[in-house]
Amino acid sequence: xxxxxxxxxxxxxxxxxxxxSLPNGPVISTxxxxxxxxxxxxxxxxxxxxxxxxxxxxxxxxxxIESCKLVRDKITGQSLGYGFVNYVDPNDADKAIxxxxxxxxxxxxxxxxxxRPSSAxxxxxxxxxSGLPKTMSQKDMEQLFSQYGRIITSRILVDQVTAxxxxxxxxxxxxxxxxxxxxxxxxxxxxxxxxxxxxxVKFANNPSQxxxxxxxxxxxxxxxxxxxxxxxxxxxxxxxxxxLNASYGVKSSPTLFPxxxxxxxxSMTSLAGVNxxxxxxxxxxxxxxxxxxxADESVLWQLFGPFGAxxxxxxxxxxxxxxxxGFGFVTMTNYDEAAMAIASLNGYRLxxxxxxxxxxxxxxxxx
DNA sequence: TTTAATT
Numbered sequence: 156x157x158x159x160x161x162x163x164x165x166x167x168x169x170x171x172x173x174x175x176s177l178p179n180g181p182v183i184s185t186x187x188x189x190x191x192x193x194x195x196x197x198x199x200x201x202x203x204x205x206x207x208x209x210x211x212x213x214x215x216x217x218x219x220i221e222s223c224k225l226v227r228d229k230i231t232g233q234s235l236g237y238g239f240v241n242y243v244d245p246n247d248a249d250k251a252i253x254x255x256x257x258x259x260x261x262x263x264x265x266x267x268x269x270x271r272p273s274s275a276x277x278x279x280x281x282x283x284x285s286g287l288p289k290t291m292s293q294k295d296m297e298q299l300f301s302q303y304g305r306i307i308t309s310r311i312l313v314d315q316v317t318a319x320x321x322x323x324x325x326x327x328x329x330x331x332x333x334x335x336x337x338x339x340x341x342x343x344x345x346x347x348x349x350x351x352x353x354x355x356v357k358f359a360n361n362p363s364q365x366x367x368x369x370x371x372x373x374x375x376x377x378x379x380x381x382x383x384x385x386x387x388x389x390x391x392x393x394x395x396x397x398x399l400n401a402s403y404g405v406k407s408s409p410t411l412f413p414x415x416x417x418x419x420x421x422s423m424t425s426l427a428g429v430n431x432x433x434x435x436x437x438x439x440x441x442x443x444x445x446x447x448x449x450a451d452e453s454v455l456w457q458l459f460g461p462f463g464a465x466x467x468x469x470x471x472x473x474x475x476x477x478x479x480x481g482f483g484f485v486t487m488t489n490y491d492e493a494a495m496a497i498a499s500l501n502g503y504r505l506x507x508x509x510x511x512x513x514x515x516x517x518x519x520x521x522x
Numbered sequence: 523t524t525t526a527a528t529t
Contacts, residue, residue, distance in 0.1 A: 199527055224529055236526040266527090273528045285523045310525065324523055355523080362526045 193245035194221065196252065197270040199237045199308075201225070202261040204453070206234075214240045217254065218247025231460025232453065232468075239270060271330070280307075280332040282339065283359035287311065287323045288350045299347055300327050304334025326359055438466050439493040441485040443500075444511040446470065448478035458500055459485045463492025484515060 210225040225238040242248045256267035311325040329335040343356040455468035467486040470479050487493040501512040
């Protein structure tokens, strides 16, 4: 037998408001520089389509930001659904937690909490648990695991249709990796009290282990939903002028930045209409035709990212309406990857449109 | 039988 579920036990999970509280620590050092532990926040469960600009705007409404970053996939440029905000004033960080934690944005409820100091020991501390009794609640699961360490988040996956019914599968993130290791040793293959079957406990996969094909499928599904579902959202606007090309900066070589470099992301978004000219210089320029008027840069990242290194994307827009004129360009570093992307995406149906994709022909300006 | 939590 393994573990008792003691019903009176209180969990100390930092899932809810205000996240992790930091015991007692200096706020301001003698030289006047701020201690990140009181100013640096992590924001989780952001809507997939939130941009860096929107993220900055939302948190900038609280107070002056020292730096902020929406974390994105290095290859596809897609948001990973979380980000960091470092305020100048610790009071603003506190205020951001109090006013923005729990805020509902589209389908998500965002979580705002203090970021733990970054260190190797907190990485890979996420566990995947399966074979859970269907009756086990999230709280039950936390109680089962909490004997091995401090739980940062937990989740039980539920059936989509019969909403609320457990799939017997969940996740537990510990504060430290070694706590997660101990939980595996202690609980993998064990039967929770009263359960008929043993549970499986292992390290979780990285959530973006998706193949190019899977990404295309996902993209297609989200695009298709746009045309079939009763989607009347009036929700997405953080009322910024997010209109013009947000040509996301992509640094192709993993430069070793000093930690917490004051360089903000925005300072890297300087690529404009550079290298849009032919298969020379920085890479292979690809012409994408039949984009919808609503298309934006992110759709190009999503389409081409899975095939390899993408250094630039651009949607061509009408100057006055700011709608896409039906085409755009993508620059890829490697010929093979570009050729594969073209072979795969030419004729690809995106929503109700069939894309035409080819290397850009060198009919200089004006076609 | 795998969700978007460490810059």
